[in-house]
Amino acid sequence: MTKKMIPLNNHIWIKVDSVEEKTASGLYMAKNESEMKNHGEVLAVSPYILNGKEIKSNINVGDIVYFRPHSLVELEEDIYMIAIINIISKICK
Numbered sequence: 001m002t003k004k005m006i007p008l009n010n011h012i013w014i015k016v017d018s019v020e021e022k023t024a025s026g027l028y029m030a031k032n033e034s035e036m037k038n039h040g041e042v043l044a045v046s047p048y049i050l051n052g053k054e055i056k057s058n059i060n061v062g063d064i065v066y067f068r069p070h071s072l073v074e075l076e077e078d079i080y081m082i083a084i085i086n087i088i089s090k091i092c093k
Contacts, residue, residue, distance in 0.1 A: 006046065007081060010048055010049060010085070011081050011082065011084065012042055012043075012044060012046065012059060012087070013042070013079060014040040014067070014072075014080050015041045015079055016039075016072075016079075016080055017037060017078070037069070038069045038088075040080070042062060044061060045057055045061060045084075046084075059084065059087060063090045065088075066089045066090070067087050067088055068086045071083065071086040
């Protein structure tokens with residue numbers, strides 16, 4: 001049975017492309033947090049609440065955003081949760 005989850009409390013979910021783990025010579029490298037990319041695609045956005053009032057967020061599903069990489073919480077492989085306040089910018093379409 002698959003459980004449905006949604007982000008809460010001013011958080012979003014991001015899909016971050018994994019870092020290349022294989023070198024050009026064919027060696028496999030371990031994932032290193034310091035090598036993690038600092039951008040990804042938004043998969044889900046919680047309502048943004050400020051002083052008890054919901055405010056329309058300028059971040060939407062499908063946006064590509066840049067964030068502080070050390071503020072991520074891993075949910076699944078390449079899927080992370082992050083507080084909206086840790087989003088630095090987004091790419092405008």
